[in-house]
Amino acid sequence: MGDLAVGARSGHEGPEERPQRPDETAAPAAQDHFRSGSDSPDGGAPESDGQPPGPKKQRSFWKELPLLIGIALVLALLIKTFLVQAFSIPSDSMQNTLQQGDRVLVDKLTPWFGSQPNRGEVVVFHDPDNWLAGEPTANPNALQTALSWIGLMPSAEEKDLIKRVIGVGGDTIECKGTGPLKVNGRALIEPYVYPGNTPCSVDDQGGQFKVTVPPGKIWVMGDHRQNSLDSRYHQQDKDQGFVPVGNVVGRAIVIAWPPTRWDTLPVPDTFDQGLSVTAPGALGLTGAMPLVLWRRRRLAARLTVGNARVSGSGTAG
Structure with missing residues (x-):
């Protein structure tokens, strides 16, 4: 007992210790826990000890990379579907x-x-009625198929053609002998035709023709x-050689x-020479306008005279 007392009072004399209550026994340990842990005694935020929070760790x-690739593929698919292919x-x-x-x-x-497609434009269109019969069919591998599906490569499976629009709905197109090719009676100057070719071919299978393009259709020809x-x-064929406008993919x-070979594909100047034809209905309307105006003036004059007579008889009565 004396050794224990001396040990408790080692050093200088101090105030007499009071007995520790049971509820105070774990206090220091609890305080240490709250300071070093992530929770505070009242359930609030952890104590920061005056230090600012560190920056969030950047993702690897x-x-x-997979997210970026996914976004790129979705954008490529949208572009192919709605914008450019x-x-x-x-x-x-x-x-x-x-070439x-x-x-x-x-x-x-x-x-x-x-x-709508316009004259002179180079357009891509779906095969109207088995125009590509007998043409060799490509056999793309899996990678080429996937890339063409998202628009990063041309599609080898779609049956599409590319030609120049010569006439649209209402146009009359004709060619005799070796040319020139005429649209609505006007001869086309065609610098884009392959050197050495004539605008028309002298044959009975289609080289000589005169057609009128129905509404909603176009007439197309190759430059060669x-x-x-x-x-x-x-x-x-079922469309008589015309291509439905609904088959056109784009210009x-x-x-x-x-x-x-980089270059643009503008509309040649030859198609700016006023090839449009005035519809017969429009011509009839233009011719009828003077007659309609003259008749309206006569009716107005008769009504004026009639009103004057009625007003006069009313006053006399």
Whole structure:
């Protein structure tokens, strides 16, 4: 007992210790716990000890890469579906404007707003009635199929063609002998026709023709006139060689590949020479307007005289 007392009073004399109550026994340990842990005694935020919170740890690039790839694929699919799609040129029917192996970008946005194909435009359209019969079919591998599905490569499975619009609904197109090609009676100057070709072919299978384009259809021809099975050579099909406007995918606007071939595809000046024809109904309306105005004036004059007579008789009565 004496050793214990001496040990408790070692050092200098101090105030007499009072007995510790049972409820105070775990207080220091509890305080240490609240300071070092994540919770405070009242359930609030942890004490910061005056230190600012550290910055959040940035996510690893490799963890974000799948998300970035997913977003890129979705954007590519949306662009292909609604804006622009790449197409490959598989034949020589549009030489020299387009060469075999060229990649063109096709505007698919404007048809969504009701835009119709215009004369002179180079357009891509779905096969109207088995125009591609007998043509070789490509066999893409799985990677090419996936890339074409999202628009990063031209589609090898879709049966599409590319030609130049020569006439739209209401136009009369004709060609005799070797040309020139005429639209609504006006001869076209066609600098885009393949060198050495004539605007028309002297043959009975479609080289000589005179057609009127129905509403909602277009008449198309290749720039390589002697090497293009276009509207001329499909006049016996269900659409008589015309292409329904609903089959048009869009207008080819630029040659994107190869880089040495990069160029735009504008409408040639020859289609700006006033090829539109005035409809017979419009001509009849224009001719009838003077007669209608003259008749209205006569009726107005008769009504004026009649009103004067009625007013006079009323006063006399």
